[in-house]
Amino acid sequence: MWHRRDKSKPLETRERMIAETEAFLSWALADRSQPLPRIPRRRVADGGYTELLRRPGARAAVLHWWRRVLNQ
Numbered sequence: 001m002w003h004r005r006d007k008s009k010p011l012e013t014r015e016r017m018i019a020e021t022e023a024f025l026s027w028a029l030a031d032r033s034q035p036l037p038r039i040p041r042r043r044v045a046d047g048g049y050t051e052l053l054r055r056p057g058a059r060a061a062v063l064h065w066w067r068r069v070l071n072q
Contacts, residue, residue: 028036042048053059
């Protein structure tokens with residue numbers, strides 16, 4: 001079940017998460033030498049993220065991201 005945004009998190013945590021997201025997006029959009037990966041339109045079960053997950057470090061990045069999100 002999904003709940004409304006949790007305002008009980010310390011402001012510092014939310015601000016840090018926003019800053020990290022902003023830094024990532026700025027970095028990702030600044031490097032025009034390589035095209036950005038497209039968001040897959042197929043489900044994972046249908047191979048939608050296969051190409052993205054073939055990139056070096058992609059699986060480790062996904063696992064790291066989910067661990068941080070679920071620990072919040």
